[in-house]
Amino acid sequence: MVLMTHTPPSEQDSMPKTRTGSKSQRRDRWAFVGLSAPAVIWFGLFMIVPLIFMIVISFFDWRGITSQATLAGLDNYERLVGDQRLQAAFRTTFTQIIVALPIVFSVAFMLAFFLIQRPPGYRVFRVLFFVPAMVSVAGVSMMFAGIFLPQGVVNSLLTAIGLEDLTRVWLGNLSTVKWAIIAIYLWGAIGFNTILLFASLSIVPKELYEMARIDGAGYWKRMWRIAFPLNLDFVGILVMLEYLFLLLGFAQVVILLTDGGPGNASVTLGYILFEKAFITRQLGYSQAIGVFILVIGMGGMIVIRMFTRRKYE
Amino acid sequence: MTSTLSRWLRRIGLKNETPVVYFANYALAIAYSLVILVPLYYLVAASFKSNREIFLSPLAWPTSFSFANYAAAFEKADLIKAMLTSLVVVIGTEIAVVVVGFPAAYAIARIRGKLATAGEVYFGIGFIIPTFAMLVPVFLMIAKSGLLFNPLALVLVYTAQTLAITVLLLAAVIRTIPRELEEAAMIDGAGRLQIMRRVMFPLARSGVVTVMILTFIFVWNEFIFALILLGRNVRTVQLAVPLLKGERLVDFGLLSAGVVISIVPVFIMFAFFQEKIVSGLTSGAVKG
Numbered sequence: 001m002v003l004m005t006h007t008p009p010s011e012q013d014s015m016p017k018t019r020t021g022s023k024s025q026r027r028d029r030w031a032f033v034g035l036s037a038p039a040v041i042w043f044g045l046f047m048i049v050p051l052i053f054m055i056v057i058s059f060f061d062w063r064g065i066t067s068q069a070t071l072a073g074l075d076n077y078e079r080l081v082g083d084q085r086l087q088a089a090f091r092t093t094f095t096q097i098i099v100a101l102p103i104v105f106s107v108a109f110m111l112a113f114f115l116i117q118r119p120p121g122y123r124v125f126r127v128l129f130f131v132p133a134m135v136s137v138a139g140v141s142m143m144f145a146g147i148f149l150p151q152g153v154v155n156s157l158l159t160a161i162g163l164e165d166l167t168r169v170w171l172g173n174l175s176t177v178k179w180a181i182i183a184i185y186l187w188g189a190i191g192f193n194t195i196l197l198f199a200s201l202s203i204v205p206k207e208l209y210e211m212a213r214i215d216g217a218g219y220w221k222r223m224w225r226i227a228f229p230l231n232l233d234f235v236g237i238l239v240m241l242e243y244l245f246l247l248l249g250f251a252q253v254v255i256l257l258t259d260g261g262p263g264n265a266s267v268t269l270g271y272i273l274f275e276k277a278f279i280t281r282q283l284g285y286s287q288a289i290g291v292f293i294l295v296i297g298m299g300g301m302i303v304i305r306m307f308t309r310r311k312y313e
Numbered sequence: 314m315t316s317t318l319s320r321w322l323r324r325i326g327l328k329n330e331t332p333v334v335y336f337a338n339y340a341l342a343i344a345y346s347l348v349i350l351v352p353l354y355y356l357v358a359a360s361f362k363s364n365r366e367i368f369l370s371p372l373a374w375p376t377s378f379s380f381a382n383y384a385a386a387f388e389k390a391d392l393i394k395a396m397l398t399s400l401v402v403v404i405g406t407e408i409a410v411v412v413v414g415f416p417a418a419y420a421i422a423r424i425r426g427k428l429a430t431a432g433e434v435y436f437g438i439g440f441i442i443p444t445f446a447m448l449v450p451v452f453l454m455i456a457k458s459g460l461l462f463n464p465l466a467l468v469l470v471y472t473a474q475t476l477a478i479t480v481l482l483l484a485a486v487i488r489t490i491p492r493e494l495e496e497a498a499m500i501d502g503a504g505r506l507q508i509m510r511r512v513m514f515p516l517a518r519s520g521v522v523t524v525m526i527l528t529f530i531f532v533w534n535e536f537i538f539a540l541i542l543l544g545r546n547v548r549t550v551q552l553a554v555p556l557l558k559g560e561r562l563v564d565f566g567l568l569s570a571g572v573v574i575s576i577v578p579v580f581i582m583f584a585f586f587q588e589k590i591v592s593g594l595t596s597g598a599v600k601g
Contacts, residue, residue, distance in 0.1 A: 025425070028505065029424065029425075029428075031504075031505040031506075032419075032420035032423065032424040032428070032505070033420070033424075033428075035416035035417065035419060035420040035505065035506075035509070036416060036417035036420040036421065036432060038413045038416070038417070039413045039414055039416070039417030039436075039476055039480060040417065040432075040435065042409075042413055042472060042473050042476060043435075043436060043439065043473050043476045043477065043480075045454075045473065046447075046451060046454075046469065046470055046473030046474070047438065047439055047442065047444075047447070047473050047474065047476075047477070048438065049450070049454075050447035050450035050451050050454070051442065051446075051447065051450075053450035053453070053454070054446070054447065054449065054450050057449065057450065057453075065453065065456050107341065107345070110338055110341060111338070111341065111342055111345065113338075114335075114338040114339070114341075114342055115342075117335075119339065119342075125342055125346065126591075127587060128346050128349055128350070129345070129346075129349070130583075130587070130590075130591060131349060131353070131583070132349055134530065134576075134579050134580060134583050135534075135576055135579075136533070136534030136535075136536060136551055136575065136576075136579075137534070137536050137537075137551075138534075138536045138551040138552075138554055138555055138575075139534075139551075139554070139572045139575055139576055141555070142554060142555060142557075142558060142568055142569075142571070142572045143352055143353075143355075143356045143569070143572055144352070145558060145562050145565075145568070146355070146356070146359060146367075146562065146565040146568065146569060147352055147355065149368075149562060149565065151367075151368035151371070152371060152565075153351065153352070153355050153371045153372060156370070156371045156372070157372075187348065187349070187352065190345060191345070191349060195591060195595070196594070196595055199591075199592075199595035200595075218334070219332065219334050219335050220334045241440075244441075244443050245443070247443070248443040248445035248446055249443055249444075249445045249537075251445065252445075252536055252537050255537070255540075256536075256555055270445055273445075273446070273448070274448065274537075277448065277449045277452075278448075278452075278541060283449060283453075286449055287449055287450075290446050290449070293446065294446055297443070301441075
């Protein structure tokens with residue numbers, strides 16, 4: 001994911017505004033609008049229009065494409081309140097977010113700051129940390145299906161170090177399943193964010209650290225008191241993206257591995273949206289859940305932004 | 314301590330400090346490297362072993378390299394057909410995204426005034442809204458247009474989903490190309506379309522390559538939209554491989570071979586274009 005910032009259009013009005021100039025400029029403007037029109041329409045059709053449909057569908061009772069949709073008013077939204085499975089999903093997702101995001105970003109930031117020092121072998125780390133991001137969600141899920149098997153790597157390592165009592169059927173156990181799937185997330189997310197933070201940290205002028213060092217600030221202090229505040233804006237953007245991913249996209253792992261089970265133990269918000277739409281065929285209700293998740297998503301982003309906006313003095 | 318180490322410690326300014334934290338970070342980096350590598354090693358090792366061998370000692374190096382799992386994976390998941398389907402979708406999306414995305418990027422990079430910002434904000438939405446939220450509406454739109462179970466549907470959807478990064482990344486690249494080159498062509502009487510094709514496209518080639526690599530990886534790896542838009546008869550790689558798991562995972566050797574096969578094309582890309590991939594994904598990000 002790239003986050004482009006808006007560089008102001010450079011050299012604005014560099015052409016003198018003679019009569020012929022402005023006329024050809026106007027024609028030029030239309031040429032540009034024409035050039036971008038196909039992309040604007042294509043993008044809008046599958047990225048913007050669906051959001052509008054989503055809101056519209058949420059007010060209907062609709063049991064799948066072959067049946068008739070009937071207007072349901074706010075019924076779908078009222079159902080949200082008493083839905084036990086949804087509440088379980090909400091709890092699981094937020095527990096996962098609250099545990100995973102601080103781990104990802106504290107470790108990733110430490111590693112990124114470490115790599116910035118160009119330690120021996122940092123090139124190897126840079127490549128290696130990015131490797132998990134190249135493996136598809138289906139690939140990662142299938143790989144971890146094997147790792148969490150009763151006879152898989154985790155249990156065999158535990159047995160090897162004498163902790164046989166701790167062996168579990170990780171994906172089939174009520175209390176371990178939601179941590180097992182979040183471990184799958186951590187496997188890749190730490191490295192990916194390390195590399196992005198590395199790029200952002202590379203921009204901080206070296207002199208700043210040098211000055212701090214002369215002032216007696218140690219390694220730890222330089223990391224958290226200088227580098228961290230200077231990159232807080234960017235950290236905030238990454239936190240937002242990972243937050244949104246855990247709310248929705250991460251559900252793919254659940255779809256691939258557990259279907260939310262056993263019981264409600266690994267139901268996440270994103271999974272329940274998928275389940276209501278494509279398994280239990282309650283299209284209207286699923287979209288009410290979708291709107292609910294997006295509202296939580298936007299709310300959470302505002303909170304994250306509040307905490308990470310750099311305060312200029 | 315070796316002299317290289319002490320020289321280097323001096324270089325990073327740790328000569329007169331307690332480098333405890335620093336070495337703790339080194340340990341952390343190595344520990345995380347192991348966390349990344351052990352699962353991948355297990356996956357590759359398992360793909361050459363029988364299920365009995367895997368369960369007997371999961372992390373042992375395979376005693377005899379057997380390609381039986383690979384042969385079985387190709388056959389049971391119909392992987393050749395799935396890979397061809399994925400390839401068709403990749404090629405379709407690549408063509409669409411460059412043909413449609415490049416002119417838009419050119420326009421955004423060169424148009425004067427507020428429209429450029431408006432365009433960037435518009436495509437920027439693509440980074441904020443998770444596509445997963447749109448599964449149902451997109452499914453319904455594709456179903457109504459009669460394209461369900463047709464790989465073409467994936468080309469339509471993936472193109473839209475990759476346009477955001479394509480347009481913004483290419484616009485940033487095009488901005489670095491001096492305007493004088495176009496102005497010269499314009500004096501020679503070339504129109505905008507001609508300038509774009511003959512002057513800008515060749516100059517922005519490296520940006521186009523970056524976009525195409527990122528698109529390849531995204532499309533090859535995409536799972537959820539393929540799952541809801543394709544049926545039992547047509548599968549992409551990402552849909553075919555999980556078939557090897559079955560209801561209960563009984564043959565991990567077979568499954569791991571399938572996963573390895575599905576990973577190889579992306580890893581080859583990564584091996585050749587690692588710098589382009591990382592910089593493509595981070596470019597611009599750091600300017601914020």
